[in-house]
Amino acid sequence: MELFIFLNTMLELNIKNETGRLRAVVLGTAESNGPTPSIEEAYDPKSIEHIKAGTYPVEADMVKEMEAVAKVFKKYDVKVYRPEVIKDYNQIFSRDIAFVIENKLIKANILPDREREYEAIKHVIEQIKSDNVIQLPEKCHVEGGDVMPWNDYIFIGTYSGKDYPDYITARTNTDAVIAIQELFPDKIVKSFELRKSNTEPKNNALHLDCCFQPIGTNKAILHKNGFLVESEYEWLLNFFGKENVFEITKDEMYNMNSNVFSIAEDVIISEQNFTRLNTWLREQGFTVEEVPYAEIAKQEGLLRCSTMPLIRD
Template identity: 70%
Template structure:
């Protein structure tokens, strides 16, 4: 397999889509990784395997409609394998394994059959366990690589901080010809409306020159201002805290003019349609209860 990813929106040809099969029982509060999951565990509204499997089947159906090659992880019993984006990232023709939370290391093994199709010289893994990054924090935008991070002094105690500056520097080292820009994100262990778990929870390019953005997701106003200058205010769709909570910035592009979006994102979907982007609407609100959505559960391998 010849990998090719240079941005978030070119025509998709191959992707890994996670699976909700044999997802296991709802976690305990102590086992949860994010405040939104904890909120639903406490409320008794944590999503069921049946509902999440149906939602992912809807996405698989849309991808099939557009003739995208879809790889699924091998199913591990009683194990959450929905968020394929976290475990690796493809940039250009390189497959880079992420250093993720130790409890999730089995996930990469479940797609080993995919990795076996890639030239071993194009497969990378960070050489040290203190180099942290996850795919949800990394976005390729042509000449740029955008990376979400957290620069707070409490990084080591903050389980919702997944990418550190050592991770940023590692990616910079692999792609010296790219402009690598890091963004310091707001994190909260207690309030899901104030927690940008990954960069794609508060920002994502869409179409040719547009993006979805949540201004309050950025700790440093200059990071937000950089994106305004780069894209132009008129090309940005601003979402509020409740829309970020619903994961409005976490849709997924099949092409510059086609996206998969959650069916309840009425305001966003209308804006996308108005700007000439076809919206394939799917139900995904149950999976969203785990603070992840469509981008989180897909890992692109090949785009035109």
């Protein structure tokens, strides 16, 4: 009887793409987020910009924003897991610490300072069959914001320049791309070189989802300047078809317009201030669930960054 109960509590992971009907997700938390970090403690140029300006987001505002997302998930009957709260610690961006492809959860080889974030979702990891929890070799650097399963494909943002170690914003390397291809030999792994900057947020694609995201069944949001190699941007434009692509401006990329989150092929959670994008989405037949998320966006992350899908239909 005990064995029967145990088996029924196991999580059957299933992620084949970015838009299948969401059934279970890890949503980060802004509770006990801690004081404003020092410039030295920041991981990206946008956070640094707001620290310097005295406009870095405060915990109460971010908690409200994340609860608005949790409310939308409840509306759509999505099972939501939250991290255990660590005192004075930023745990908003759950996509950075792990990601799911097919039935495998892959632990991100994250910045060493963020290891505790993974420990805080152990109650979720323990519900997954151990064979399906993957730890990549130490030389493989990867974060979930750079990894997008899309049916037969896995799209991965990377940076392969020799100056990779110099960029705090370079999070996924070529070793990780190769390792993921070996893990999923039946998939076509397509990597994209991203533009990186430690100092200028409008010229920095921290992750692939900062300049690109597939939506629906055949559409995408795209920002050309996020890609270092124009032919790779053109490949995406041709793959989805120009008529199916919503091109965002540099300012819209800075405000994280490509970092929305799909609950289903026809339902998208988006920031309430993304007026141009949200109008286009509705014109294309999407249901748009608008939430406030502008404060969290100040840390160069938005809705996709703070969610880690576990099960989609």
